Amino acid sequence: MKRNLTLKDIARELDVSISTVSKALKDSEEISAETRKKVQAFANLYNYRPNNIALSLKNRRTHSIGVVIPDIVHHFFTTVFWGIEQYANERGYNVIVCVSDESFNREVINMETLANGSIDGFIMALSAETQLKQEFKHLHEIVAQGIPLVLFDRITDKVVCDKVINNDRGAAYMAVKRLIDAGRKKIGLVTTERFLNVSEEREEGYYQALRDHGLPVREELVLRLPYRYDEETLSAAYIAAADLDAVLCVNEIFAVRCMRLAQERGLRIPGDIAFIGFTDGLLSRLSNPALSVVAQHGEQMGAIAARMLIDKLEDPQGPGTDDYRTEVVRASLIERDSTPN
Amino acid sequence: MKRNLTLKDIARELDVSISTVSKALKDSEEISAETRKKVQAFANLYNYRPNNIALSLKNRRTHSIGVVIPDIVHHFFTTVFWGIEQYANERGYNVIVCVSDESFNREVINMETLANGSIDGFIMALSAETQLKQEFKHLHEIVAQGIPLVLFDRITDKVVCDKVINNDRGAAYMAVKRLIDAGRKKIGLVTTERFLNVSEEREEGYYQALRDHGLPVREELVLRLPYRYDEETLSAAYIAAADLDAVLCVNEIFAVRCMRLAQERGLRIPGDIAFIGFTDGLLSRLSNPALSVVAQHGEQMGAIAARMLIDKLEDPQGPGTDDYRTEVVRASLIERDSTPN
DNA sequence: TTGTATGCGTTATCAC
């Protein structure tokens, strides 16, 4: 690789010292106007750019942030990432992404790789396996090393750090209440296995709403699907057996799939059965009928997470001050055509 | 930030020199077995990890690759990214992502930021604006600097470098031929503005297939939609006016939207009108009916692009050798329920 | 006003 122009090159070419060049390039008053002009002109002409790596080593700041997400295909994580990327770029930070693919080991390895100087801080959502195992040693080490960490969405009480979450419980409550207010009595829940904190929260919100409105809480109304398995059988059986008039789904994929299965059984949506999903993605907008959803505002969550992290990184006190905050982004209900008026 | 353990720390602690520590840690024969053991034990105990940034500076290799994509929400780019990330990680590389958001300026700025030492090479797809302006100076500079570059999907003849593409023209031809073989006569095309090379290629494939089978090529069969605009009006008018019995769409979003509009007009799919889209994403799988698509194998494209780049980076000749290749990934037709038997 | 010396963390060369 042809090497880039360095201060040394310029110094040699112009027959001055390296430090003179360095100072001249930042327009230091120390250097004579004449020399400054000369150096700057030369640097400009040959398109000098300081080497990021050298700066990182010197300043002990990489201006990169590590993002670790379980999955890049789910629309929600994509939007959060997009929020992070936009905000970080504006403030002069690059984003290094690692996808844990829901695997504990990959999460650990990824973080170890990045933690050795490659990044200034982390933004992450826990992998499913990590939540299942409840194993957080790697995160405790990150924190102990003094590397700022912001957890979003998939979080845990077991790690003390900044966090950004939705009001998942409240949002689920709101969605179910909306269905109850529309007169629905047999409201189902399609969720993932319970170890994901977000699913747990949403499930609690669902129960709470039923209880508060005098509706029975029944196990057969709840369908628990493996998180990644592309399955139709369980869903079809559930829709067939449960005799529901409304369903809340913890993501848009489950919702759209169930809607189709319901339609195949001749049910009209929202007349016979109403649907509300989580995540305001393309699927929801383009499904037929268009799906009413709880919008999680992923982009905003990403921006907030990035702001919290960068603020901490750039805090003149140093990122050592131990005030950790949890910001809650309020989800909102977007009504489309899968809920009755 | 609490600083990480360094060679210097270990040396001081164990009362040996830094270079002894360095050598001992890589099990050099130069160092006595005893010292080696001692140093390794200490390093292990205190969890020593070499600083990546220092290594990068020394080796002039960051083991990071820069990925610049126009957009992170389209399923296709997401899957390519996923392919890149997986493959790169396996070979010990990190991935720094920048999203150009289809903007020429963001593309240029992003690349300039990364080109100054942060990455060893680039993988990218051109932004729409770049393709519109046909302005490639920034890429020529990257290449001139000797930074390896792999272009995928959205490419250009104007830049000489490695490339990974689909056989877009052939794939479109194949899709249209499939519709013709099923007896369809009035086959429409829903595409983007023509400046995107992929759309152009697909359009040509469409025309070619019509011509080869004696069907008239008519302008009113082609709907050209703005790339990002979330519109329904033009599409609805097109579906209403064109009296089609089949439609090829250059992405799954256009296809699913048109399917819905057709259904709203009372048309049956695929009986009255068949659909084929590009991109095998969730939308296609979950639409009703499930959409038949041209699968682009984005994950594979990403892995190939990453392999080409890393092979070049690790070529002992140095990445200077001027043999550039273009690999073509063959798209395949996945038949679901929007095409007749 | 300019230049020298030092350090960021690591490795490699060479001297002891």
Add this chain to the structure above:
DNA sequence: GTGATAACGCATACAA
């Protein structure tokens, strides 16, 4: 066997 030294590219305290 071990250690001093230089180098990667840059910034800066301090000397001239």
